[in-house]
Amino acid sequence: MDIAFSAEDLAFRDEVRAFIAEAFDDSMRAHLEQSKNGHVDHEGQIRWLKRLNDRGWIAPDWPVEYGGTGWNDAQKYIFNMEMALAGAPATSNMGLRMCAPVIMAFGSDEQKKQHLPKILSSDVWWCQGYSEPGSGSDLASLSMKAVRDGDDYVLNGSKIWTTYAQYADWMFCLVRTNQEERPQRGISFLLLDMKTPGITIRPLPTLDGPPDGEQEINQVFFEDVRVPVANRIGEEGQGWTYAKYLLQFERGNAYAPGLTNMLDKVKKIAATELSDGGEPLIKDIDFRRKLAEMQIKVDALNATELKVFAGRAAGAAMGPVSSMLKLEGSQAQQQITELALEAVGIFAAPFVEDTWAHLRGDRNEPRAGPDYAAPTAPTYFNYRKTSIYAGSNEIQHNIMAKMILGI
Structure with a gap:
């Protein structure tokens, strides 16, 4: 895949940035800054998805006949990366990403007419x-x-x-x-x-x-x-067959853009918090080594994802490669949350419940620690599940051994 963007690609990037600047409002930003899982609340998710739908950008991977964007590979990459770098809410949910592809592939005409438009509009x-x-x-x-x-x-x-x-x-x-x-x-x-x-x-x-x-x-x-x-x-x-088809979409997500945003947040924290020696943690040799190793993993995963998704655009099925992406992506998510917890240190102790109370106006007293600290521990705990859902990582090892390595 050629990622030397054309003038048209760069113009599209600017268009995406302009949309994010307008649609990603202050209330969503405040909520996401304190989110344990990268989601705004349900009401906020519906509001965000409807804004994407109004712009015609809610389903980049859907066929055009069902409401997809018709974007090329570069445009999809730019869209996902800009959304991730801006820290914008997730652009899909279980209806859009998982159920809809199964309905398109195996559902009856009546099921498609009943469900796909309402999934696209986020009315259901x-x-x-x-x-x-x-x-x-x-x-x-x-x-x-x-x-x-x-x-x-x-x-x-x-x-x-x-x-x-x-x-x-x-x-x-x-x-x-x-x-x-x-x-x-x-x-x-x-x-x-x-x-x-x-x-x-x-x-x-x-x-x-x-x-x-x-x-x-x-x-x-x-x-x-x-x-x-x-x-x-x-x-x-035949539900097992349809379920395996669906899991390709659940496991075959692009992890690298979100991981880049997560790692950037850790770097900012490390530039603020002090090490035991009294200097910013970002200057600590051991912590810098951990950041560098993590950056290499994210860059390698990004290159792999670009290769895989370019193959999909050329007609190749995701297949068992989705297990590799899920395995590496989920492990990287957990490792980055561990680095964040290390960087925040004792300020991870104030729990996110206190944050919600402050955001709702239930409490007026000062909160201990910087704003970025409160969700750090809840995020760490929440991301323990990533190596389990969509098939545990042990299962992904078995799938790759059998389907890719032939052993």
Whole structure:
């Protein structure tokens, strides 16, 4: 891929920067500066996505016929990099990035007409129903039953670690429709309305908190929930195939732009905080070595991603390479949050709950430490999950060994 940008590419870069300067408002910036996971609150996410949709930029990877941008490789790279460097909110969610590609590839015409426009407009919010208690990375062992009863499936069981289920209008869900087939063959892929009777959502408190400010994950229980057979994607028993297709999009993200922004923040902190010797931490030889090693990893990942995504543009499937990107990207995320925690030092102790209280105006007394310190520990705790979700990194090693190395 040639990344020597043309005059047209540079003009597009300026256009993206102008959009960010106008659309990325002060309230979003304030929230993101204190975010543990790089997201604004739900209301802010909807506002941001609608602004992107109004500009026609919400779905760079969608086909033009469904509302995609039609951008070339360089434009996609520029867009993602400028968004990341500006610290702008994420440009996609589970509906846009994961569910929509499955509907496009395997859904019926009726399902495409029903769901794709509302996903594009952000009028409908989606969550993912994959993991269960005891069935995480070993997804083929899932046990939530979907028993056929006329024109409906009747669902009983639960899903866990369900991100933002409390806001979701719909869920894309893997269920077991056949107990007799081998595990992978007995799974089907359903779309279900979260307002259906029999669904209960319970929050799962986590170490990164706060329970009242940014509740993220939940467990969802299903008791005799009736879902129309017409809501099934593709054929019964083929859900495993569709799920693997979806996971290419969940795992095959571009990590390097976001990692660049994360590492830049650590450098700024290290230029402010003092080492034990009394000088800025950025001058400490050992810490500078860690920063340099991390910069090399990010640059190498960026070069790899450019190569992979250029191949996709030429028609190559993502395939098992997505496991490599997920593995390296998630490890780098964790390593950078560890560097941030080291750089902040004792100022990581004031917890982010205090920050939300100050932002809401509940407290007027001064807060200990600089503004960048409060989310550092919650971010560190939150990013412990990156090596688990979308298939644990141990699973990614197995996939690469089998599918890439042939061993």
